[in-house]
Amino acid sequence: MSSQNRVSAYIIAFNEAEKIVAAVRSLGWADEIIVADSGSTDGMIGIAEALGAQTQLFHGEVDSAFGLVPELPAASTISEWRDEIHARTGS
Numbered sequence: 001m002s003s004q005n006r007v008s009a010y011i012i013a014f015n016e017a018e019k020i021v022a023a024v025r026s027l028g029w030a031d032e033i034i035v036a037d038s039g040s041t042d043g044m045i046g047i048a049e050a051l052g053a054q055t056q057l058f059h060g061e062v063d064s065a066f067g068l069v070p071e072l073p074a075a076s077t078i079s080e081w082r083d084e085i086h087a088r089t090g091s
Contacts, residue, residue, distance in 0.1 A: 006031040011053070013037055017044040024051045 009030035011023045014037060027033050035048040035055045045055050 008032040008034065010034040010036050011048075013040070013044060013048075015040045015042045015044060017042040017047055020044050020047050021051065024048055024053050 007030050009027040009032070011020070011027070011033070013020060013023070013035055016023070017040075020035065024033055024035070033053040035045070035053045036058055037045060037055060038058050048055055
């Protein structure tokens with residue numbers, strides 16, 4: 001399948017272990033799910049990976065509301081089409 005027919009979804013999260021399951025499951029329609037993290041310490045990464053999500057650690061560019069700047073993970077997806085949600089807000 002070409003990248004033009006695929007959709008990548010990424011979740012911006014930081015220490016959201018309590019919410020990451022719902023966030024990953026809500027994106028089950030996507031061809032690729034990436035959890036973009038800036039250094040969580042609450043086990044969130046392990047939970048996301050157990051659900052089949054890819055995880056990527058981003059350094060710097062920290063945003064106090066969501067953990068990192070949303071534009072960073074988009075460069076790492078496999079698809080032309082992308083969707084994002086924030087684990088904290090679900091949108």
